[in-house]
Amino acid sequence: MQIVRDKSKATLIALFLMLTIAFTLVALPAATAQVPEHTKATYAVCGVKPNPVGVGQEVLVWLGISDPLALDVHGWQGLTVTVTRPDGTTETLGPFKTDSTGSTGTVYTPTKVGKYTFQTHFPEQTYTWPPTAPRRPFTGTALYKASDSEIVELVVQEEPITYYPGVPLPTEYWTRPINAQFREWSAIAGNWVTIPLNRFAPYNDAPESAHILWTKPLTTGGLVGGDLGFNGYQTGDAYQGLWANSVIINGILYYNRFQLGFQGGIPSQGIVAVDLRTGEELWFRNNTRLSHGQVVYWQSFNLYGAYPYLWEIDGLVPTTWRAYDAYTGELVYSMINVPAGAQIYGPRGEILRYVVNNAKGWMALWNTTKAVSLEGWTVNQIMQEIKPMATDIARAEFAHGSWIPFGRTINDTRAYSWNVTIPVGLPGAVMAVLDDRVIGSNLGALVALAPDPIVMWGISTAPGRQGQLLFNTTWKNPPGNLTITFGAASLAEGVFIMRSKDTRLWWGFSLDTGAQIWGPTGSQVQLDLFDVIGAIADGKFFSMGMGGVLYCYDAKTGDKLWTYEVDDLYSEILWSNNWPMRILFITDGKIYLGQTEHSGNSPLPRGAPFICLNATTGEEVWSLEGGFRQSYWGGLAIIGDSIIATVDTYDNRIYAIGKGPSATTVAASPKVSVHGDSVLVEGTVIDTAAGTKQNEQAARFPNGVPAVSDASMSAWMEYVYMQFPRPANATGVEVTLDAVDPNGNWIHIGTATSDTSGTFSYQWTPEVPGKYTVIATFAGSESYYASYAETAVSVDEAPAAPAAPEPAAPLPPYETYTIGTGIAIIIAVAIVGLMLLRKKP
Numbered sequence: 001m002q003i004v005r006d007k008s009k010a011t012l013i014a015l016f017l018m019l020t021i022a023f024t025l026v027a028l029p030a031a032t033a034q035v036p037e038h039t040k041a042t043y044a045v046c047g048v049k050p051n052p053v054g055v056g057q058e059v060l061v062w063l064g065i066s067d068p069l070a071l072d073v074h075g076w077q078g079l080t081v082t083v084t085r086p087d088g089t090t091e092t093l094g095p096f097k098t099d100s101t102g103s104t105g106t107v108y109t110p111t112k113v114g115k116y117t118f119q120t121h122f123p124e125q126t127y128t129w130p131p132t133a134p135r136r137p138f139t140g141t142a143l144y145k146a147s148d149s150e151i152v153e154l155v156v157q158e159e160p161i162t163y164y165p166g167v168p169l170p171t172e173y174w175t176r177p178i179n180a181q182f183r184e185w186s187a188i189a190g191n192w193v194t195i196p197l198n199r200f201a202p203y204n205d206a207p208e209s210a211h212i213l214w215t216k217p218l219t220t221g222g223l224v225g226g227d228l229g230f231n232g233y234q235t236g237d238a239y240q241g242l243w244a245n246s247v248i249i250n251g252i253l254y255y256n257r258f259q260l261g262f263q264g265g266i267p268s269q270g271i272v273a274v275d276l277r278t279g280e281e282l283w284f285r286n287n288t289r290l291s292h293g294q295v296v297y298w299q300s301f302n303l304y305g306a307y308p309y310l311w312e313i314d315g316l317v318p319t320t321w322r323a324y325d326a327y328t329g330e331l332v333y334s335m336i337n338v339p340a341g342a343q344i345y346g347p348r349g350e351i352l353r354y355v356v357n358n359a360k361g362w363m364a365l366w367n368t369t370k371a372v373s374l375e376g377w378t379v380n381q382i383m384q385e386i387k388p389m390a391t392d393i394a395r396a397e398f399a400h401g402s403w404i405p406f407g408r409t410i411n412d413t414r415a416y417s418w419n420v421t422i423p424v425g426l427p428g429a430v431m432a433v434l435d436d437r438v439i440g441s442n443l444g445a446l447v448a449l450a451p452d453p454i455v456m457w458g459i460s461t462a463p464g465r466q467g468q469l470l471f472n473t474t475w476k477n478p479p480g481n482l483t484i485t486f487g488a489a490s491l492a493e494g495v496f497i498m499r500s501k502d503t504r505l506w507w508g509f510s511l512d513t514g515a516q517i518w519g520p521t522g523s524q525v526q527l528d529l530f531d532v533i534g535a536i537a538d539g540k541f542f543s544m545g546m547g548g549v550l551y552c553y554d555a556k557t558g559d560k561l562w563t564y565e566v567d568d569l570y571s572e573i574l575w576s577n578n579w580p581m582r583i584l585f586i587t588d589g590k591i592y593l594g595q596t597e598h599s600g601n602s603p604l605p606r607g608a609p610f611i612c613l614n615a616t617t618g619e620e621v622w623s624l625e626g627g628f629r630q631s632y633w634g635g636l637a638i639i640g641d642s643i644i645a646t647v648d649t650y651d652n653r654i655y656a657i658g659k660g661p662s663a664t665t666v667a668a669s670p671k672v673s674v675h676g677d678s679v680l681v682e683g684t685v686i687d688t689a690a691g692t693k694q695n696e697q698a699a700r701f702p703n704g705v706p707a708v709s710d711a712s713m714s715a716w717m718e719y720v721y722m723q724f725p726r727p728a729n730a731t732g733v734e735v736t737l738d739a740v741d742p743n744g745n746w747i748h749i750g751t752a753t754s755d756t757s758g759t760f761s762y763q764w765t766p767e768v769p770g771k772y773t774v775i776a777t778f779a780g781s782e783s784y785y786a787s788y789a790e791t792a793v794s795v796d797e798a799p800a801a802p803a804a805p806e807p808a809a810p811l812p813p814y815e816t817y818t819i820g821t822g823i824a825i826i827i828a829v830a831i832v833g834l835m836l837l838r839k840k841p
Helices: 009-019 183-188 379-386 392-399 695-700 710-722 813-839
Strands: 038-040 044-049 059-065 079-084 090-096 103-108 114-122 125-129 140-144 152-157 212-217 247-249 252-257 270-275 281-286 292-299 304-313 321-325 331-336 342-345 351-357 362-367 409-411 416-421 429-434 437-441 454-460 469-475 484-490 495-500 505-510 516-518 533-537 540-544 549-554 560-565 581-587 590-595 609-614 620-625 638-640 643-648 653-657 662-669 672-674 679-687 734-740 746-753 759-764 770-778 787-796
Touching: 044 114, 044 152, 059 079, 059 090, 059 114, 079 103, 090 103, 212 710, 247 292, 247 304, 247 638, 252 653, 342 429, 351 429, 351 437, 429 484, 484 533, 495 533, 505 540, 533 581, 540 581, 581 638, 620 710, 662 770, 679 734, 679 770, 679 787, 695 710, 734 759, 746 759
Parallel strands: 038 140, 331 409, 662 787, 672 787
Antiparallel strands: 044 059, 059 103, 079 090, 079 114, 114 152, 125 140, 212 653, 247 252, 252 270, 270 281, 292 304, 304 321, 321 331, 342 351, 351 362, 362 416, 429 437, 437 454, 454 469, 484 495, 495 505, 505 516, 533 540, 540 549, 549 560, 581 590, 590 609, 609 620, 638 643, 643 653, 662 679, 679 759, 734 746, 734 770, 770 787
């Protein structure tokens, strides 16, 4: 048993579940009608944690007896706990059933300051030990006598106790694996295992710039040139699926290599595993096609933890699934007889399929984890399964609920969690699967005229209500022989939405009653006849198609909140003034749009946009024109670990987009100066994402790729990675310069902005002599994480100025006369000498 502290009620409840059996089992009752052959005294136990605790804070109450049972399917029943409050009043908790350890737990919240007491009561009952159970104390049936535990005191104080403080979200470049203690980081570490409902992908710190981390060729791409002129290489549209079914799990990107096809029943593709942050290829598995991913959390008697899988659905026998280890690519297990059905992922990552038979009136839930668990097994079934196993350890692992699919081929005819009756004859088929219900209708194919009236029905899948009819209503098809299709559904907003293709209108209906609650909206642009995607997130309904206008409505009222039009400024699209766009995903309060069409002409239209908008206001966060063009059939952009992965059909390369690392350098000259002289502080801020070290970028930027401002990022990335012209107006990043002076004081020197070479400089005059530590800090941006560097300079005392010469003392008169006479004699002698030289022949 594991007991830990945590702040939230959800965590304490999870702990309670960890102490109880992980799944509901069809068990043999602990009490039987057989005559006891043995009698045994019992010792009830009770504990309360944490102790002391603040009023209103939760505690975990441990209860049970010291005797375990044979198998997971068994548990002691009818246990209660008496709680005595500080005022002397009492309450009874329970009754409870233990797991096979003999213990279980429950959550309790004290509401008064003072001393509480707790005592467990175990009622007398019999238990029959299976004859093959290991370490059994008896053979046959034993009577376990009643017992009461010791009385345990709980001190409840006014002041709340302190819980683990948690770890803040990273402000520096981070990688996988994430330390399991950093629970807060789950908010930015989402996986992408399949296209999510409403394309809503939570758990990301969504990129707010076009910063590229790396690029990698998917296949031959770009301009052909030469005799074929402007034409480009094929992009996977239509139907070839070059990028389809891509997955992100635990910071690793998985995608299919090569075109979709089969040779002798074997898929001609292979799965590639790539580090999402660096682009490094980790492994490749040939002759395998990735269909979807899974991270399933398994909780059982002996095991708690998540398992990551890559699933392949057999292209020729789609009822056969194969699971591969996401870390190694090795085959783990296979499932056969997988049914067709409406699919959704469960709360622990289990893959669920609802199989509905309208004509015969039944609905069943198929569950991937059910096939490899003991849920619903009888003791005889368990014993028969473990009997041929080779070792006691293998038998114990199986009997105690360990995760045991390894190397097995599992027949999934037994992988049904439940099968219930539903009203016979509900028309049509399931349109949407939500967490606690399925929604169906008699609507047909997308291009068919809608029936009149349209029938809509809902069936509960919630625990204890499976199969209950929520509604079965009719809605008169609006006049005009309209084609009505399903648009979107959201449990949080309590609405599902229908669309008229012909008039481009929307209607909203209650998920509880099926009644129309709003609509129709106003007509959208005419080209929204085609390829419209609807999505609901954060209380809003978004709609966009070939018309190139994103519409945002209030999901509960249908009121139009705002629109965003994607103009084609250079008339590259032959049949529209707007770019045809698709909703890619919604995350972190932002909605991302990409340009695509069913079968783009060759040469492709130039300047296709990739856009990030504020999902609340419709304001543009960033955009890039002429890159990240999407594939209609080949798969759209995905996001995980706060990094976007996408193929650009302009060059058929994979791009990773997200916040990356930076490196700052700093130097000061002269290193030793004289007090009063200035010092030049200079350095660089460089983008150090893995892509900057690729051969192409290293050759073009031997001194590193300069870091630039968020406002310059889109054009700069096109220049660095797509060979666009160097942007003339790009700007660098701001660097803060500080110093620690000789007296240990922190002083601010100033700020400088780097240029497009990555260089910054600042002239500074130190105030006092001595040694200084100079710190250059780039605080980071939406494109880069922060970095800093240090250097040192020394400032010497200035040398003392030379003393001024003293004036000479005046000479006495006789000395002045003597000096003057001597000078006169010398001058006379010189004149006589010159005259004699002139007379000489």
